[in-house]
Amino acid sequence: MLNKNFWEKNLSQFNIKEWEALCDRCGKCCLIKLEDEDTSDIYYTNVSCKLLCVKTANCNNYQKRKEIVKDCVSLNYQNVEKLKWMPKTCSYRLKHEGKELPTWHYLIAGNYDQMIKQKKCVRNRVTNEKDVDIKNIKKHIIDGENI
Numbered sequence: 001m002l003n004k005n006f007w008e009k010n011l012s013q014f015n016i017k018e019w020e021a022l023c024d025r026c027g028k029c030c031l032i033k034l035e036d037e038d039t040s041d042i043y044y045t046n047v048s049c050k051l052l053c054v055k056t057a058n059c060n061n062y063q064k065r066k067e068i069v070k071d072c073v074s075l076n077y078q079n080v081e082k083l084k085w086m087p088k089t090c091s092y093r094l095k096h097e098g099k100e101l102p103t104w105h106y107l108i109a110g111n112y113d114q115m116i117k118q119k120k121c122v123r124n125r126v127t128n129e130k131d132v133d134i135k136n137i138k139k140h141i142i143d144g145e146n147i
């Protein structure tokens with residue numbers, strides 16, 4: 001059972017269940033990103049990690065994801081500040097920056113309808129890496145500001 005309006009607390013006060021529940025399941029962090037070696041700029045692609053179900057934007061093996069995908073990152077209170085590549089709409093990033101959750105967030109709206117309607121998640125909008133020629137990944141770069 002989650003405490004009422006728990007998301008209004010400081011991130012450092014979240015318990016494990018609250019931390020997990022804050023995630024909006026947008027799947028944006030599960031997109032493959034490319035880094036420019038010279039500038040360190042990050043480019044998002046419309047290609048997802050092999051474990052992401054592109055129809056639901058959920059991880060197909062959340063419990064064992066780090067065993068299967070070695071560079072999968074577990075987000076926590078200590079590293080949230082360092083992960084500059086997280087999408088601007090990410091609930092953890094917003095909270096860390098002292099911002100409110102958006103009105104479409106399921107915790108505010110009560111369901112996922114608005115998130116899907118407003119295309120705030122990657123559901124049915126990206127391709128799994130198993131279905132693309134990874135050598136041509138640069139062709140899949142998208143505008144990371146508007147994903």
Ligand code: SF4
Pocket residue numbers: 022023024025026027028029030075086087089090091092
């Ligand atoms: S970007 Fe943030 S809110 Fe969206 S799925 Fe990833 S961790 Fe959750």
